[in-house]
Amino acid sequence: MNYTTQMDAARKGILTREMEATAKKEGMKPEELMVLVAEGKAVIPANKHHSCLDPNAIGSMLKTKINVNLGTSRDLNDMDLELKKVEDAVLMGAESIMDLSSFGDTRKFRKRLTSQCPAMIGTVPIYDAVVYYHKPLKEITSEEWIQIVEMHALDGVDFMTIHVGINRQTAHRFKEAKRLTNIVSRGGSIIFAWMEMTGNENPFYEHFDRILEICREHDVTLSLGDACRPGCIEDASDISQIEELVTLGELTRRAWEKDVQVIIEGPGHMPLDQIAANMKIQQTICKGAPFYVLGPLVTDIAPGYDHITAAIGGAIAAAAGASFLCYVTPAEHLRLPDADDVKEGIISARIAAHAADLAKGIKGAKEWDHQMSDARKRLDWEAMFNLAIDPEKARRYRASSKPEKEDTCSMCGNFCAMKNMNRILDGEIVNIYDE
Ligand code: SF4
16 A cells, blocks of 8 residues: 555545545545545545445545444443344434443453444544543543553544644633533543643643554544534624634644644534534634534524424524534433434434535435425325325324325325326316315
8 A cells, every 4th residue: 555544545646446435425525525635624534444434534524424433331331232223223314323431341342343334433542541441530640541542543443633722821811711511521521620630731632743643554534523602692703612613723734744634523502693604714724624513593582492402503504604513312412322312412412514515516405305295295105204204203193193185194184285286287177175
């Protein structure tokens, strides 16, 4: 192989198997995608050791991708159950799985994922270090933090969230500025606590060049984590968030100098009116690197319905330039999601992604809606089910309320506008009343 990363290949004008495959999915020429990868405006997370990967490209001019967070926890440590959720998530259309396991034999689970799962796999090595070393947080050394990154790279992880933007300067600014909900990023809170207890610089920031060497060797895409993402509406777009974003912009440039692919993580909780502006600021500061948003949740008051608050924000964010949406389930802020929560989260994120793709004019998006509308007009229920984003639910709902007239539904019955318009335009008499 005469290249290191996908970005290196693109810059050398080498069309990789991954570029060919992902360009085909996007309905574009591989050469067009190659230019975007070379510029950092699109990434193809594809670790050299993830041999069963069915790759996808991420970029704001491409179809919006979605990620599903799964993994074992101390309260629910069932590896087979989590793997079943992973399989289901892929079948439901998730292009990416983030393994956030925080209990048990996390390496075994991770290796099973990268040997069986065709979706791109992301991890957060910070969580894993706490589990792996079996010792108090304060005693983990800088070297050990970096070694975990290397282990994940060797295990075939396609992208890693590294909370590198919260260095001592950002942490100082954060403490001075004060926030309603402090740091809500799990990884961010861990590394902040470590920095406070040891007095040391963030090891990922201090040794960023070593991280880049590891990513370059195995072709791991860096997902620059947003430790200071706002965790409530009141903290949105505050100085801590923006200061960290400026640092992430600098680190993006350094990563690109080493041909390492980069995505940037973003908010968080954010009111509707700030979302589009945030996307533009990110694109400017990070020179068009793909933006991966965790929501944004557009209000704080809907526990149990945060798949909806996130889908509203996610649609606006993706329409304004975000490329990658992290799903949010109804269980957010309440518990580990079960299988039903996972399904609702995935469908909600896919709706948000597709709504944005329609607005952005992404190839193929409009055609799907056209086919559905055509099936509706023809009252072709089987076609409608097959085209539905959740065919099972569409079938179940119709079956649960049988209409008197088979071709209509129980919503309007004889008053079915679709049916009556078809008939009158075909020259039939439409009585409605006595039919
Ligand atoms: S009955 Fe009403 S809701 Fe149902 S298909 Fe006809 S127009 Fe649509």
